[in-house]
């Protein structure tokens with residue numbers, strides 16, 4: 001969580017939906033950590049990341065407490081959106097403004113009082129590393145595809161919001177290069193939590209938090225043991241991406257040679 005005074009975010013246990021205490025001691029998130037949250041619908045995944053987003057102090061449905069650098073977070077983190085160290089992107093995060101990509105990013109840069117030269121172009125270039133469908137400066141925000149919008153939101157969270165911790169709640173992954181996104185997040189020393197059912201994203205994460213009945217049931221640390229399966233899933237995924245690209249390009253898929 002570089003460029004910021006945050007060294008770690010700690011989650012202290014609360015209780016499940018039946019008020020039974022959660023069975024973990026603490027969950028600590030540090031710069032560069034990649035975590036995925038899995039579990040059935042209604043098991044408390046969104047509630048878990050919302051607790052982090054609002055810096056819960058035993059005042060949410062789950063009874064959890066969130067600390068920043070081991071302490072109760074400063075008021076400015078909570079009240080001032082421009083100082084907030086967390087960016088939450090959900091299925092419902094949409095850019096409704098009918099303006100160009102350039103104007104939209106410029107508006108956000110002004111709101112955050114950022115003076116870094118070329119930040120708008122850099123953000124668009126980064127977004128273009130996450131999607132095969134190029135985003136041009138003059139594109140209207142409302143005309144972007146789902147994959148382009150998600151890529152732009154993630155690039156914006158990394159460079160403009162400059163949030164050290166990024167939370168993605170079941171953001172559909174189609175149309176974005178997930179391995180590249182995770183690589184870039186690590187390069188920028190960002191921490192990221194994905195609520196996801198995507199096998200590739202889950203397998204690329206360092207830790208997997210498993211939710212059940214509103215509580216953290218367990219935390220899995222694969223530590224390399226999933227590598228053979230991860231490689232296989234990555235190959236299947238790449239094959240699927242290539243199929244998708246060829247179908248988009250109008251090809252008839254009669255030829256083999258697409259297997260990776």
Ligand SMILES: Nc1ncnc2c1ncn2[C@@H]1O[C@H](COP(=O)(O)OP(=O)(O)O)[C@@H](O)[C@H]1O
Pocket residue numbers: 014015016017018039040041042043044045046047048061062063211213214215
């Ligand atoms: N520990 C908990 N105690 C009480 N209610 C909870 C708890 N965890 C989740 N809930 C509630 O259960 C419902 C489903 O949780 P949610 O986080 O939306 O599940 P998911 O995102 O996994 O589908 C929500 O109304 C949420 O507020």
Ligand SMILES: [Mg+2]
Pocket residue numbers: 045046047170
């Ligand atoms: Mg949810």
